[in-house]
Amino acid sequence: MEPLSADRHADDLYAAYSLAADGRDWTYMPAGPFAGREDYRTYVAIMTQADDPMHFAVVDLNTGKAVGTLALMRQDPTNGVVEVGYVAFSPRLKQTPLATEAQFLLMSYVFEGLGYRRYEWKCDSLNAPSRRAAQRLGFTFEGIFRQAVVYKGRSRDTAWYSIIDSEWPDVGKAFRAWLGPGNFDTEGRQRRSLSDMRSPADQ
Secondary structure, three states, rough: EEEOOOHHHHHHHHHHOOOOOHHHHHOOOOOOOOOOHHHHHHHHHHHHHOOOOEEEEEEEEOOOOEEEEEEEEEEEOOOOOOEEEEEEEEEOOOOOHHHHHHHHHHHHHHHHHHHOOOEEEEEOOEEEEEEEEHHOOOOOEEEEEEEEEOOOEEEEEEEEEHHHHHHHHHHHHHHEEEEEEHHEOOOEEEOHHHHHHHOHHHH
């Protein structure tokens, strides 16, 4: 995980995103798809000018190339609340252990580094992959905020999820167990799911 930089990461990210067959991965994002490499680089340069959202690049250490992004946003240190957003994982990152590790590293930073009390995940209520991901990662569904946002010319109902600090020890323990090398066979397939790793009270 590195702070996102147009100079260091934009070209790698654009190449990784371009592996997708079409632009559907950007349907529920506030921007994109992009007309070309320079269009995407300009977007990254603008997005990294502010501290909130705080954008990160996910870098594959095996290749040294950035393969996705995510961000901390709506940071509220007074109340100890922050949201993860702008999750844009390329085909090189989706459904890999690296994708799960990236989420785990950001959660660890929020709870153990920053000492926050509440970590939020919000998405379009129609975004089924995002909703499944939130549940897999250990977030608790809290409800639907109707007509919460207007973006890309349409109204969005927003699904809210959270993890709170009292849940983090068990959630973090499950991540560490799932990411351990013993949980994968010689072909890289998981032996137990992340959901199975959590205690029954957290599922």
